[in-house]
Amino acid sequence: MDSCGILPIIHHMEIIREGITQTLQQFKQASAIFHVIDSSCYVSENIIDKEIYDFGLQQNNYLILANKIDLERGKLTVPRIKNDFSKAIVLPISAKTGEGMSEVIKYVNKLI
Template identity: 50%
Template sequence: MKILVTGRPNVGKTQFVISLAQFYNLKNVIYTFKATNGIKHKRKLSLSDCSKLLINSTANHTKNIYDFTIPIKKGKGHINIALMDSCGITSEIHHDNTVRAGIAQAIGHYSDCDAMFHVVDSHNYKQMSSVDEEIYSFGSELGYYLVLANKIDLLFSEMTISKIKNDFKNTIVLPISAKEGKGLKEVAYYVNKIV
């Protein structure tokens, strides 16, 4: 199963992916870096090294798809899911060629995924942006679509949750803090239901 993690820049997509891997008690993770030119590189790193390498507060730090393989216990065995971290989607044509290619790559995976996790920044949320509206429109057509209202660990963030739930009213909205691991149990429950 392929789960695409998408959303605007700096909403915490990469932090979420790594935190979910930690929630599943993984010490190391195997991820495939998919360059926009089609070349793939597979790598095994500790989650600590992944955090140092991949998490950054700079907008559009993630410029390519990072496909993390996460084994989920199912019955007596396990099922591998591909949790795909992606470039942040912007409403304007980005000035950087690499970021533009990363955005195109992310959007190209919209029709190639089995499920979509749409990460929204609850701390800076005022209303649904045009980018979030487009993602919501597309995601609602998928069988499995989940909105993750991230950054509830920050001051006043929990006050925006009812607004987010109202704006994304036809889907499940889970409040989370990818940084502190809050809400990941509910995300894992959802993942276990769909695999």
């Protein structure tokens, strides 16, 4: 599921609000939430990431994937992501190179 459309404010366009509603409904029905954070441009003040984190902690099977560790900046921010989201499992990955994906597969296998 893509969390695109979650905004910290109420959008004036009805179609955008409908998309946000659908996303939130999917979160509530999900058997697992894999929260992907772009570690190459991560900022601690991201309200959306914090909201997803707070919600995810209340659910079963919540996992944060710190993506783009193939980039230098991506690798450097992983410790900060782990610190900011210390109550969740954070797995560093690179979707581009596949690095770290074996850990994700192990996690998924435990779920099934």
